[in-house]
Amino acid sequence: MQKITLFFLSLIKIIFAQEGIGVINNNLYVSMDVGAKSISFQENKKGILFLAVKRILLIFFLFLSGIFYTQKWSPEQIDRLQNKIGSQYIQKGRIHDGIEQTKKSIELSEEINYTKGKARGYIHMVNFLHSLGKYNEEQLYLQKAEALYNTFEDDPALLSAFFAAYGKNYQELGLIAKSNESFDKALQEAVKIKDKQRKRKRLHYIYGCKAINFGLIEYNDSMYYYIHKAYKILPRVVEATNLTSYFLENKKNPDSAKFYLDEAEGLLKNSTETFDFLVFNYMSGQYYESIKNYNKALEFYEKSLALSIKMNRPKNMMKNYKEIAEIYNLQNNLYKANEYLKKYTKIRDSFEKGNLIALQTSGKKIIDDEKKQIQDSNKKWYYIITGLFSGITILIVLRCFGYYNKIQKKDLLLKESTTTIWQKDLQVKVLEQKVNETFDEIIQLAKENHPEFWGRFQEVYPDFRSKILSINPTLKVSELVLSAYIYLGFNTKDIANYTFKAVQTIKNNKYNLRKRLNIPAQEDIVVWIRNKTDKEINI
Numbered sequence: 191m192q193k194i195t196l197f198f199l200s201l202i203k204i205i206f207a208q209e210g211i212g213v214i215n216n217n218l219y220v221s222m223d224v225g226a227k228s229i230s231f232q233e234n235k236k237g238i239l240f241l242a243v244k245r246i247l248l249i250f251f252l253f254l255s256g257i258f259y260t261q262k263w264s265p266e267q268i269d270r271l272q273n274k275i276g277s278q279y280i281q282k283g284r285i286h287d288g289i290e291q292t293k294k295s296i297e298l299s300e301e302i303n304y305t306k307g308k309a310r311g312y313i314h315m316v317n318f319l320h321s322l323g324k325y326n327e328e329q330l331y332l333q334k335a336e337a338l339y340n341t342f343e344d345d346p347a348l349l350s351a352f353f354a355a356y357g358k359n360y361q362e363l364g365l366i367a368k369s370n371e372s373f374d375k376a377l378q379e380a381v382k383i384k385d386k387q388r389k390r391k392r393l394h395y396i397y398g399c400k401a402i403n404f405g406l407i408e409y410n411d412s413m414y415y416y417i418h419k420a421y422k423i424l425p426r427v428v429e430a431t432n433l434t435s436y437f438l439e440n441k442k443n444p445d446s447a448k449f450y451l452d453e454a455e456g457l458l459k460n461s462t463e464t465f466d467f468l469v470f471n472y473m474s475g476q477y478y479e480s481i482k483n484y485n486k487a488l489e490f491y492e493k494s495l496a497l498s499i500k501m502n503r504p505k506n507m508m509k510n511y512k513e514i515a516e517i518y519n520l521q522n523n524l525y526k527a528n529e530y531l532k533k534y535t536k537i538r539d540s541f542e543k544g545n546l547i548a549l550q551t552s553g554k555k556i557i558d559d560e561k562k563q564i565q566d567s568n569k570k571w572y573y574i575i576t577g578l579f580s581g582i583t584i585l586i587v588l589r590c591f592g593y594y595n596k597i598q599k600k601d602l603l604l605k606e607s608t609t610t611i612w613q614k615d616l617q618v619k620v621l622e623q624k625v626n627e628t629f630d631e632i633i634q635l636a637k638e639n640h641p642e643f644w645g646r647f648q649e650v651y652p653d654f655r656s657k658i659l660s661i662n663p664t665l666k667v668s669e670l671v672l673s674a675y676i677y678l679g680f681n682t683k684d685i686a687n688y689t690f691k692a693v694q695t696i697k698n699n700k701y702n703l704r705k706r707l708n709i710p711a712q713e714d715i716v717v718w719i720r721n722k723t724d725k726e727i728n729i
Contacts, residue, residue: 292314356372401414401417471493632646662706672685
């Protein structure tokens with residue numbers, strides 16, 4: 191701020207040097223020698239106008255200088271500034287402008303040591319970076335916000351935003367169990383928000399995110415449940431298009447899909463959010479592609495793509511590039527199909543590279559969190575055991591201080607050694623029990639066909655998904671889940687029983703999986719999958 195002040199004062203020196211106006215020690219002074227220089231009423235009009243303009247500029251620069259030099263923002267002013275930052279920049283595609291404004295709000299918060307302002311600024315940065323698909327960078331700001339956790343744990347609105355940000359990050363990285371865990375925490379805090387309008391928006395957002403999670407693991411009933419909860423709280427275009435997708439993809443019911451698409455179009459009339467138009471056009475493209483009206487589908491996909499570019503949303507751009515490529519392929523326009531496929535592949539590769547780094551960071555954080563929990567638990571036992579042991583030791587020392595002093599020292603050394611061995615044995619047993627419990631948990635989730643099975647399986651076997659996808663990157667989630675069941679040793683009948691499908695269906699799925707993974711007919715599929723994935727998997 192001082193640099194800006196000096197700049198204005200220097201400018202004043204240049205402009206007003208001829209008028210007896212100057213700056214001494216950064217203080218403005220005005221000197222007018224009436225005898226030496228007087229202003230005549232017959233002076234040229236242009237000269238008078240020029241003098242007036244210069245003096246107006248003087249007042250203006252003095253005003254700005256005073257503001258920049260003396261003003262420090264209050265927490266309330268920073269809050270108002272941050273409340274304006276967010277959706278308005280994302281909707282207009284001015285994400286980089288939003289990032290710059292957020293950085294300024296963080297700097298202003300740092301000047302007055304306003305920790306909540308800093309934390310809120312970090313969460314804003316996370317949301318902007320998430321829109322750009324920079325999941326690794328957003329983790330850095332999540333960690334900065336987490337470092338200030340104890341300063342805003344009494345603020346449910348900020349706390350729910352923090353947990354929701356973590357939930358979205360885990361969601362994009364495919365860590366669905368951790369994502370749901372974070373969204374559940376966000377939900378617990380959201381219901382405490384006093385502002386009813388803010389509470390509705392936050393609950394609506396969290397329910398929508400949980401619906402996406404259950405959709406990713408193909409637990410369709412739960413997905414439908416959470417979409418409806420979000421839609422009931424706040425009917426919006428996004429939920430209407432999600433319901434369109436549900437009936438289109440899961441129920442294969444184009445009539446119901448069209449009903450909700452029309453609902454979305456009706457809601458669109460009262461919407462000013464660019465993202466609503468983006469998702470409506472994309473889902474319209476999906477609908478018309480499903481009924482083989484490819485020209486109309488292409489028209490909607492191109493509108494959605496244009497809005498994705500305008501909003502600077504690479505993930506939505508990628509989805510539209512893929513769909514447009516498929517349409518051109520269906521129309522036998524291979525040149526255009528290849529053109530859009532290249533665009534899709536370029537963004538996808540960029541995402542995968544960033545996701546790999548982010549996954550490594552997330553994996554380390556998850557492990558560190560679990561270690562911290564174990565260490566905290568161990569510390570409690572350590573203090574209890576140490577306290578008891580110290581009490582007993584002091585009592586023995588007091589009673590045997592005299593004649594038995596030498597014997598007491600030997601006994602103490604023996605007891606310390608015994609305790610150390612006992613503690614190590616206890617730690618080994620705890621670790622062994624943890625491994626067994628983790629495996630039993632995975633088996634139980636598989637038997638229950640639990641929606642969190644696939645997410646939890648990836649946490650326990652972090653390299654499994656990448657190893658399988660390195661063989662065939664186009665595998666669907668359902669095929670990856672089937673691979674996980676096979677890896678765990680379940681036979682066809684068991685898989686059919688646990689997933690509520692016919693045995694013949696599972697046989698067909700396993701046969702298709704063999705073809706997709708190029709497994710030789712003479713190879714046992716269980717042995718083959720384990721050989722391909724066990725090399726780098728550490729349980």
